[in-house]
Amino acid sequence: MTTKKYIKLILILGSLTALGPFSIDMYLPGFSDIAKDLNTTVAKVSMSLSSYFIGISAGQLLYGPLLDRFGRKKPLFVGLMVYILASLGCAYVTDIDSFILLRFIQAIGSCAATVASVAMVRDLFPVKDIPKVFSLLMLVLGLSPMLAPTIGGYVTEDYGWHTVFFILMFMGIAILLASQIGLPNSYKPDTTISLKPKPIISNFLKVLKEPQFYTYAFTGAIAFSGLFTYVAASPIIFMDIYHVDAKTYGWIFAFMSVSFIGSSQLNSVLLKKFSSEQMIFGALILQSIVSIVFLVLSLNNLLGLYETIAMLFVFLGCLGVSNPNTAGLTMAPFAKNAGSASALMGAIQLGLGSIASFAVGIFVKDSVAPMVLIMTITTFVAFIVLNIGKRFIKKKVELGSGDDVAIVH
Structure with a gap:
């Protein structure tokens, strides 16, 4: 080419x-x-x-x-x-x-x-x-x-x-x-693929039954709904509560993206030293600590505009580290059904994200605390799902070096 x-x-x-x-x-x-x-x-x-x-x-x-x-x-x-x-x-x-x-x-x-x-x-x-x-x-x-x-x-x-x-x-x-x-x-159209609901659903169910898929897909999606919570709440928080104008809000949002993108780039450096598994665990522990501190501060009205930005910046950084790793481990077992697995993973992530952003529309009015509470809950639930789900994975498919899929017993 x-x-x-x-x-x-x-x-x-x-x-x-x-x-x-x-x-x-x-x-x-x-x-x-x-x-x-x-x-x-x-x-x-x-x-x-x-x-x-x-x-x-x-x-x-x-x-x-x-x-x-x-x-x-x-x-x-x-x-x-x-x-x-x-x-x-x-x-x-x-x-x-x-x-x-x-x-x-x-x-x-x-x-x-x-x-x-x-x-x-x-x-x-x-x-x-x-x-x-x-x-x-x-x-x-x-x-x-x-x-x-x-x-x-x-x-x-x-x-x-x-x-x-x-x-x-x-x-x-x-x-x-x-x-x-x-x-x-x-790609040549494949007329053997049925568009009847039954084979499509059974294909998705086959993917869902894989313990490694549901453990990491749900851990990743629940943790990631913290990002959806922030995106949905940010106009209310920055423009209604802290009264910044539309241009300033755009710049704050751009600054926050630096944290998420920067940490996902840092992730590839850290992967030379640590496994994806360790990275997810570490990121969720840090995210839990950050969200508790954030919640305590917001409940005691100790947050101004800059403190809120700083706490969100660190929170999003944790997500930038855990997200590529949960995605990689979710997809690792699927050589054949990769399309269905990837679509299902995306649907779970966005489905849970939309629930989180609906919650924002209902609860976030004139205080930062409801947003932080939703973020704290999602972080802890993700951590629990990870630790329970891991017990059901009999053969773990790892992402080896050079992206070859290796099976670890």
Whole structure:
């Protein structure tokens, strides 16, 4: 493969990967304005974030089989069309309930891009290049939450929140054209794949019954719902409670992303010394200590803006370390059902995340404490799940060096 073609593929796959985070984070600075325009509360607007997470969670399970059955480009085309139309609808919406519904539809559309980009990495690149390609896509995925709210903050302040959805619509159009023109047909449709619910469900159940899968998928997803809690609560906390403006909020959000991305990069250095297992255990212990201190401070009203930012920064750093390791150990046992396993893992993570962000919409009003309480509970539950689940794993499949899967008794 020529370098030029390689760069072109990475750019297109990267833009497919970036669509999700941009759709989640770019409109966050506009929460107060959306609430004013649609005569509702910021907490109610945050429900549009939960509906988006539910949409991605359902979409993950839907597109996996469709991409295998019809090839990559047709489902991707349909999904992006849905996304473009829903984004346009969001820009013209006049009431909060339609907005929440349109965000759900927008998520179902954007999911095609996320799932297709992962599947096409497997199709298009030789096995030895796959980890390198994924780390490049992870970089895009990491930069998106830093860029999106910062851009969103400026757009919202200067042009209003409606413009954010026009920008997302044009991004959708550009990505649709790039993927249809620039991506090869990387996969022949497999007509033997049944789209009847029964075989699909039985395939998912087979994955779920694997002790290593459910232990690490649930540990990772429950711990990770702390991140969803923070994302959903952050507009309320920074803009309503600490009264920062949309631009400043965008910069705070970008700064927080540095912690999550930085620690996940640090993770690859630490893996030379420690096993994934030890990293998850260590990260969860630290996360538990941080969340207890955070909770005590918030209950005693000892937190100002800077203290809150500092505590969140450390909390997100712990997640950046545990998340790649739980994902790796969740996927390790599956050479054959990797697609179903990855879709199921994503669905569990986003499903639990949407529950956490719904809780934010209900409980987080005028204090930081409810957010911190939700984060503390998720951390402790994740730790308990890890320690109970580990007892059921008879043969542990480890991630060896060079990503070869090794079985440890």
